[in-house]
C-alpha cells in the first residue's frame with residue numbers, strides 16, 4: 300500500500316449507534332481512541348469534552364507519530380486527558396480492530412468508539428460519533444444540543460460543503476501527483492476560505508448562525524491545522540488564515556472554549572504530520588515556523 304492510498308478521508312466500516320438497544324449508554328462501558336494529529340479524531344475529543352462525557356467515556360490518545368504498524372497505544376501520548384487503554388495487552392490500534400472483528404481487512408483509523416463490555420467497535424466515523432455523543436448527552440444530561448431539529452437541514456448542508464470544498468481538496472492538494480491536480484484543488488481550498496470568511500461576516504459568531512453547532516466541530520480541527528501544517532506540507536501556501544479576518548476571529552472565539560482550545564496540541568500534530576511515514580514528505584524534524592496561536596492554530600504576523 301502506498302502512502303497515497305491512505306491519509307485521505309478514510310472510508311469507515313463500523314456504523315453502530317451509541318444509545319441503541321445493542322449499545323445502550325452506560326457509564327464507563329465505552330472507550331474512545333484518538334490521536335492528536337488526526338483532525339477527524341479531534342472532532343470526537345471536542346465533542347466528548349463539550350458534552351461532559353469525559354466522566355463517562357474513557358479516552359486513550361495514541362502516540363502522535365503513526366508508523367507502518369499503525370497507531371501506537373502503548374507509547375501513548377502523555378496528557379491528563381489520556382488514560383491507558385483498557386485492553387492492556389494490545390499496544391497498537393490494528394490489534395483493537397482485530398479483537399473486535401477478526402476478519403477485518405480495512406485501515407485501522409482513529410477515531411474508534413469501543414465497547415469494553417462486548418469487545419466490539421461501536422463506530423469509527425467521526426461525524427456519526429459526534430452526533431451520537433450529542434444525542435446521548437442531550438438525553439441523559441443537561442447538554443443543550445448542537446444539532447437542533449430546526450437547523451438540521453442547514454447544518455447538514457454546511458457539513459457537506461466543508462467536506463467537499465475544503466477538507467477533501469486539502470488532501471487532494473497535498474497528495475497530488477501532477478501540477479494540474481494540485482492547482483485545481485489548491486484553488487478550491489482558497490475559494491472556499493473566501494466563501495467561509497464572507498459567510499462568517501454575515502452569520503455572526505458561528506457557521507450556522509449565532510449558535511454553536513456540529514458544523515463548527517467539523518470545521519475547527521482542519522482550520523486549526525492549516526497554518527502550521529497544510530500551508531507548507533501540502534503546499535497550500537497562497538494565504539495564511541489571517542488573510543481571512545472573520546475566520547481568524549471565529550477561530551479565536553472557538554479557541555477560547557476549553558473543549559476546543561484545550562484539545563488542540565500544535566506541537567503534537569506538527570510531529571504527526573511532518574515526521575510520519577505516510578505523508579507527502581517524510582521529514583527528520585518539524586519546521587520552526589510559523590508561530591501560531593496555541594488555541595486556534597492561526598499564525599501570528601511577525602515583525603521580524
Ligand SMILES: N[C@@H](CCC(=O)N[C@@H](CS)C(=O)NCC(=O)O)C(=O)O
Pocket residue numbers: 305306307308309310311336337338339340369406407408409410423424425426577
Ligand atoms: N472518515 C473518517 C476518517 C478518519 C481518518 O482518516 N483517520 C486517519 C487519520 S487522520 C487514520 O487513522 N488513518 C489510518 C491509517 O492511516 O492507517 C472519520 O471521519 O472518522
